[in-house]
Amino acid sequence: MAHANYEELHATPSELHDTLVEKKPNGDGEVCRQISPTTAASRLNNLVVERPSSQPQANDQTPQKYYRSEPRELPPHFLGSVYASNSYFAKRLCVALYCVTLLDITGVLAFWWRTTPITEGGLYVVDVQRSLMFQPSKCSGGDEEFCTVCSTIVVYAMLVYHMLPCVILIGLPATGIRACAPFKYQDRRHGEGKLKTTRTLFFQVCEFVSSGILMFNILVIFIARGYVVGCKLLRVQLFSFGAVLSFFGVIVEITYFARFREHVKMQLGAFKERDQTGNVRSRISQKRSRYKSERTRITDDIRKQLYKETELGNLRAIENVLTYAKIRLGDDFADDMYRNASIRCGLFGKSMKNPMHVAANQGSIRAMDALVTSGFYVNSYDKVSRVRFSTGDMFWHIARYVISNPVVSSEQAATSIFKTTLVTPLHCAVATGQTNAVRWLLDHGADPNAKSKSSYWSDRVPPLFVADSSEIVKMLLEAGANHLEIPDPGRMNTLTVLQLAYLRGNIPVAREIEKWGGDVALTPLHEAAGANDATAERS
Structure with a gap:
């Protein structure tokens, strides 16, 4: 069809x-x-x-073309060391790869070179399955050659050394091999013009493997705590010491892998996780569209x-x-397509992809005017921060406990599968400081006291609580915003907007609220009076 x-x-x-x-x-x-x-x-x-070539195109302004010489073609198979200097972390990732690989090869050879059992002076363990479980006590004396703890330590050290294929895999994107490139540009569907950054299938496998290595290392730390020095055999101690070095070497390699990933991604213009994709959802949606x-x-x-x-x-x-x-x-397509988003079971919500929120976030008044003329509402609710499921997100969900992310976007920090917050376009414009957009929304009937809907009580706040500009605060107050309101009285968020401004150190906003009668010594009676709640005042 x-x-x-x-x-x-x-x-x-x-x-x-x-x-x-x-x-x-x-x-x-x-x-x-x-x-x-x-x-x-x-x-x-x-x-x-x-269509004739003289007909105007979709954009308002045709971008000016700059003529420049053709870029030099990249080598077809291997980029070489010159291209590695484009990233701060490519060479470091390669050095970590070589060091850990050499260490793991040494450990694997020491275990398999001579299949002499540990009881006969070697390192080979015959009954691996039995040795996987630690005994309740360490070796305290007797014949150390037949100590079960020694066999167990060797087995777990052997598992660390045998992560060698994974160690090599996650280091290949920095070697310059074109088949192992981390990212690529791809034309958008339907010819949208702007190229999108996509992670290659190989790089997605690397992210998945890195997540598995981190989980495995956490498991090894939890199980092997304190038992590394439980065996007094020198060969076992040396073998386990090498495994410890390999263990921390892998952590260093994955750290450089994460830094290399972020640096190359931003060089390609994909500053946030949502700016690049693995095409998994696109492939699934293409198959589902048939039905x-x-x-x-x-x-x-x-x-x-x-x-x-x-x-x-x-x-x-x-x-x-x-x-x-x-x-x-x-003509009423907006009513059917863009109903208010809702929260299911008090936890989950689905974004309607309402363009009003995007236009308000960017301060595009002409876009908002066109949308409202077509039937969109200025007080509609939608989920702005959406949860993604990809190998990249899975990697960072696990790696954040080991690797510090230097800068986390507010969108990424607010994203959680169990946290759903629905906001109005006015919330978006106020939060991003779009003064003209705020004025336009208020002039077109936006409610300055509309609270956001959230699975978290503390996030159910009106636009005034997300304002950082004194000019925007003044506009909201002039439009009837209640500066005496307490969003979550008696629970978590019992701060007024004035107290919040002082805590944030935003003195201009605090001074503006004080001009309108704000006071840090407010009581529930003041809140009821500000909300014109006569019943609450009497009680």
């Missing part, structure tokens, strides 16, 4: 109407009738091919394109998508 595509969404309104409507002459003139979706999609595709109805596919395409174009600030493209949505889904 035919479905919506990007070229359809970027046709002009007149082209869309003429393409979706068929005119037939009769005795009284021309009669218009709606054509089938299959025929419409075919005509729209032909329309894009036949969707025609209307569902059109709705999904409109939702995705409208969100993306609003994020990019392409006003012309936004208007075209809105026009297309009205033609295909009706």
Whole structure:
């Protein structure tokens, strides 16, 4: 079946109407009738091919072209050491790889070179399964050759040495081998123009393996605590000491792997985790789209394109998508597609990808005006911080307990599978300091006292509590924001906005609130009076 595509969404309104409507002459003139979706999609595709080059494109401004010499082609198979200098951590990751690999090879050879059992002067353990469980007591005397703890220590040290394939795997992205490259550029679906950064399949395997190594090392630390020195055999102590060095060497290697990953990712322009992808969800959605109805596919395409174009600030493209949505889904499409997001079971919520929140976050007044004209609401709720499931996120969820992340974005810090917060566009504009957007939203009926909805009581706050600008605070107060409100009285968040401003050290905001009668010595009576709650005042 035919479905919506990007070229359809970027046709002009007149082209869309003429393409979706068929005119037939009769005795009284021309009669218009709606054509089938299959025929419409075919005509729209032909329309894009036949469009003259002089017709304006989707963007408001055509980017200026700069002519420069062609970049030098990269070597097809191996980049060499020159390219490693583009990252601070490529050489360090390679050095860690070589050192740990040499140490692991030595340990593996020491264990397998001569299969002489540990009871006969070697390091080989015959009954590995029995030795995997520690005995309740260490060796205290007797024949050390037959001590069970010695066998157990050798077995666990052997497991550390045998992480050699994984050690080599996670170090290959820094070696310059093109087949092991961590990232690549890929054209977006439907020809959206802007390239997206994608993690290669090999690099996703490296992230998965790194997560497994960290979990294994944590398990070894938990089990082997204090038993490394429980055996008095010199050969076992040397063998286990090498395993300890390898153990911490792997931690160092994974640290450089994480630093190398972040540095290269940001060099490619993907500053946040959501700016790069592994294409897992895209592959799944492509397979699932085969079983969707025609209307569902059109709705999904409109939702995705409208969100993306609003994020990019392409006003012309936004208007075209809105026009297309009205033609295909009706004038009230926003009511059906963008209902208020809700929290299920008090924990989970799903983002509706409402473009109003994106436009407010970026301060795009023209985009908000176009959206409101098309039926979007200024007081709608949506989930802004979304939870992703990828090998990269899994890696950082585990690595954060071992590796410190130098800078964590507010979006990443607020993301949790058990934390859902729904906000209004006014929350987004206030939090990002978009003064003009805040004024526009208030002029168009935004509620300055609308609390966010959250699975956490402490996050249920009105826009005034996320304001960092005294000018925005003044606008909210002039619009009727309650500066005496306590978001969560008697529970976790019992601070007024004035107390919060002093705790944050934001003196300009505190001074502005004081002008409106704010006081740090407020009581529940003041809160009830500020909310015009006569019943609470009497009680």
